[in-house]
Amino acid sequence: xxxxxxxxxxxxxxxxxxxxxxxxxxxxxxxxxxxxxxxxxxxxxxxxxxxxxxxxxxxxxxxxxxxxxxxxxxxxxxxxxxxxxxxxxxxxxxxxxxxxxxxxxxxxxxxxxxxxxxxxxxxxxxxxxxxxxxxxxxxxxxxxxxxxxxxxxxxxxxxxxxxxxxxxxxxxxxxxxxxxxxxxxxxxxxxxxxxxxxxxxxxxxxxxxxxxxxxxxxxxxxxxxxxxxxxxxxxxxxxxxxxxxxxxxxxxxxxxxxxxxxxxxxxxxxxxxxxxxxxxxxxxxxxxxxxxxxxxxxxxxxxxxxxxxxxxxxxxxxxxxxxxxxxxxxxxxxxxxxxxxxxxxxxxxxxxxxxxxxxxxxxxxxx
Numbered sequence: 001x002x003x004x005x006x007x008x009x010x011x012x013x014x015x016x017x018x019x020x021x022x023x024x025x026x027x028x029x030x031x032x033x034x035x036x037x038x039x040x041x042x043x044x045x046x047x048x049x050x051x052x053x054x055x056x057x058x059x060x061x062x063x064x065x066x067x068x069x070x071x072x073x074x075x076x077x078x079x080x081x082x083x084x085x086x087x088x089x090x091x092x093x094x095x096x097x098x099x100x101x102x103x104x105x106x107x108x109x110x111x112x113x114x115x116x117x118x119x120x121x122x123x124x125x126x127x128x129x130x131x132x133x134x135x136x137x138x139x140x141x142x143x144x145x146x147x148x149x150x151x152x153x154x155x156x157x158x159x160x161x162x163x164x165x166x167x168x169x170x171x172x173x174x175x176x177x178x179x180x181x182x183x184x185x186x187x188x189x190x191x192x193x194x195x196x197x198x199x200x201x202x203x204x205x206x207x208x209x210x211x212x213x214x215x216x217x218x219x220x221x222x223x224x225x226x227x228x229x230x231x232x233x234x235x236x237x238x239x240x241x242x243x244x245x246x247x248x249x250x251x252x253x254x255x256x257x258x259x260x261x262x263x264x265x266x267x268x269x270x271x272x273x274x275x276x277x278x279x280x281x282x283x284x285x286x287x288x289x290x291x292x293x294x295x296x297x298x299x300x301x302x303x304x305x306x307x308x309x310x311x312x313x314x315x316x317x318x319x320x321x322x323x324x325x326x327x328x329x330x331x332x333x334x335x336x337x338x339x340x341x342x343x344x345x346x347x348x349x350x351x352x353x354x355x356x357x358x359x360x361x362x363x364x365x366x367x
Contacts, residue, residue: 004167005100006107009072011232016300021227024249028221028275029256032347033284036340038329045326050318052333054269054291055152055189055213057122060090061318062286062333066216066273066296067126067154067193068303070111071100079110082299083117084307089314092122094154094193094294098144099131108147115148124191125150129157130169132178138185145188152188154216155179158195160251161225164244166233176210183211194218196225196274198253201261201354208266215268216294219255221275223297226251256288256347263289264356279320283328286336288361340364 015021050061065082069075079095086093095114101107114123125144127136132155141153157175162168183190192199192207193216199207204215230245232238253261255274262270272285273294282293295317302309325331328339341361343351351358 005103006072008232009069009096009100010074012228013069013072013074013078013300015228015231016223016297017304021223021231022297023221023224023275024227026220026250026252026254028219028281029254029347030221030275030281030284032343032345033256033288034342034344035284035287035324035328036342037327041326041329043326043329043331045322047331048322048325049332050322050325052291054092054122057092057151058090059092059122059292061321062292063091063282063314063317064122064124064271064292064294065091065093065299065314066294067094067096067124067156068296068300069096070098071096071107072110075110076113078300078303079114080117081303081305081307081310083114083121085311085314086121087118088311089318090121091314092124092151093118094124095126095148097126097128097156098147099128101147102136102140102143111148122151123148125153125188127153127155129155129175129179129192130162130172132182133171133173133175134169138182141182141186145186150188152191152213153182153186154191154193155182156193156195158225160197160248161195161229164226164229164241164248166238166241176206179207179212180210183213189213191216191271193271193273194258196220196223197251198255198258198274199262200253200258201265204262204266204268208268213268214271214291215262215266216271216273217255217258217262219258219274220250220252221255222273224249254347254350256284257350259285259288259290260343260351260356261354279317279322280324282317282321283324283336284341286333287339287341289337338364340366
């Protein structure tokens with residue numbers, strides 16, 4: 001079981017680095033989100049302040065490196081690179097699913113390295129929602145928290161991936177009740193995160209009622225786990241899985257859509273992830289009321305090289321965000337949620353059809 005989990009994790013990293021596992025035709029929707037340039041910014045760029053607070057923890061910029069890996073030898077170096085960079089920059093990071101270390105305690109170090117290298121950063125432990133239905137409970141969640149001295153726990157939802165995976169677990173019955181049980185039983189805040197297919201308004205509402213403290217929308221537009229599983233299944237051995245991976249490659253709710261659906265439905269802090277690729281994307285996500293933006297694939301590309309490269313990439317994103325804030329005339333992160341945004345294209349069509357109010361974004365600040 002543990003060897004199988006480890007092999008799968010190795011496959012995932014290899015595919016995300018080497019293969020075309022990004023969304024094909026679907027996008028995150030950020031091209032439909034337009035920020036309004038201010039020719040009179042009335043702002044001093046040197047005074048732009050990127051600091052923010054998320055679940056009680058201070059961040060130097062509203063950026064978190066999303067969950068990637070753990071449980072295999074290669075993960076030690078990747079997690080160390082990311083942890084060193086986020087510690088230095090005052091950001092945060094999520095760890096990959098810790099199931100491998102629950103199955104085999106000798107793998108704990110592949111996760112623990114993050115806390116060793118980042119004693120002060122915001123770290124998120126990670127367990128699969130479907131594992132909670134199949135026997136994991138409060139005991140296992142407390143163990144993964146202790147493993148990395150986590151500030152929060154992410155319960156990840158990956159129904160699409162499990163559906164396409166040859167060995168996937170597809171009985172999600174009772175997952176919400178289990179999430180609610182964990183949220184009520186542990187001291188750390190529970191974050192529920194999708195893994196690339198998005199969170200609808202209906203699911204956001206159910207999660208808020210269940211007692212979770214934040215939602216990571218994990219929308220379509222970045223890495224597709226249907227695509228990852230497509231590449232894992234050879235045509236011969238997994239013909240149906242191969243077919244399903246291709247058929248469902250772009251399945252789900254785009255990130256920008258998911259963000260707006262959740263923001264207009266719940267009062268929880270939101271993390272924007274799924275195809276966030278630039279500082280401009282981060283600014284747009286924050287203008288749509290995200291509290292943080294999560295970057296994954298571009299950081300995996302640098303983390304395999306080292307912490308310096310990872311730090312440099314994050315620094316570039318931070319500086320781009322600072323410049324965009326200057327160009328829209330805001331000095332602090334909280335002001336972005338009051339800056340006008342024009343929503344067009346497919347994103348506007350979807351949200352209008354679903355009955356969400358888009359006018360209020362465009363009219364912000366007009367008196």
